[in-house]
Amino acid sequence: MxxxxxxxxxxxxxxxxxxxxxxxxxxxxxxxxxxxxxxxxxxxxxxxxxxxxxxxxxxxxxxxxxxxxxxxxxxxxxxxxxxxxxxLPDLGEDEFYWRDLKGMRVVNLSGYDLGLVQEVFNTGANDVLQVKANPKDAFGQRERLIPFVFDQVINKVDTEEKVITVDWDPGF
CATH class of the missing domain: 2.40.30.60 (RimM)
Structure with missing residues (x-):
């Protein structure tokens, strides 16, 4: 919205x-x-x-x-x-601005909640999601840096539900 x-x-x-x-x-x-x-x-x-x-x-x-x-x-x-x-131009169906990703929940393919997107930045090689983990993260992670690479890591970005689904091991 x-x-x-x-x-x-x-x-x-x-x-x-x-x-x-x-x-x-x-x-x-x-x-x-x-x-x-x-x-x-x-x-x-x-x-x-x-x-x-x-x-x-x-x-x-x-x-x-x-x-x-x-x-x-x-x-x-x-x-x-x-x-x-x-x-700015209107976006196509599968397009979004980086700012729209902030605050979105990140879950992996098995439904584990990895946390919320704090920031999106570019490392030169690719874009990266900085994800702040939940305080009671089962893997003891405070934050995760997840490459924003479609098909390899990023499975789906649901702007309606505000959820990004990733193929990512919660231990990382």
Whole structure:
């Protein structure tokens, strides 16, 4: 169930680039330059628009409207870039956003409750579910890191029931 007021994190503001208000941008979108397709950005308490952007080495730099100095960039540094969820394309039947996985229950094929998804992150090799185990976990686990790899580990993601079924040994 999504709310119209929901924001989605699509990137992060990095270090200043030069002295004229340009800033490094870390993109979390699948197409790296997709971060610039959705605007305005919500950064901390501010709403900002991108005046222009370009590729710089293996990263992006952007000039934000009314951010004209290194000091102005410093005030935004390390903030997440959010956009209204309504700006993002509607998803197909078996698609979901990472944020939708947070809080979902993770169970293995034999029905063992492995815990709740705390975070989803990318290791470079693949996406990983960080699952916080129940306090009384029978295997003494506090958390599990489960590779988010369909067919090998991930069996089913049920967004209605908020359950992810995995082929995973609870001892790990």
């Amino acid at each position: 999504s709310h119209a007021s929901d924001n989605v994190v699509i990137g992060k503001i990095g270090a200043p680039h030069g002295v004229k208000g340009w800033v490094k941008i870390h993109s979390f979108t699948q197409q790296q330059d997709g971060v610039f397709s959705y605007q305005p950005w919500v950064v901390g308490e501010r709403t900002v628009e991108v005046e222009q952007w370009r590729v710089q080495g293996n990263a992006f730099v952007a000039k934000l409207v009314d951010v004209d100095s290194r000091e102005a960039v410093d005030a935004l540094k390390n903030f997440e870039i959010e956009v209204a969820a309504t700006l």
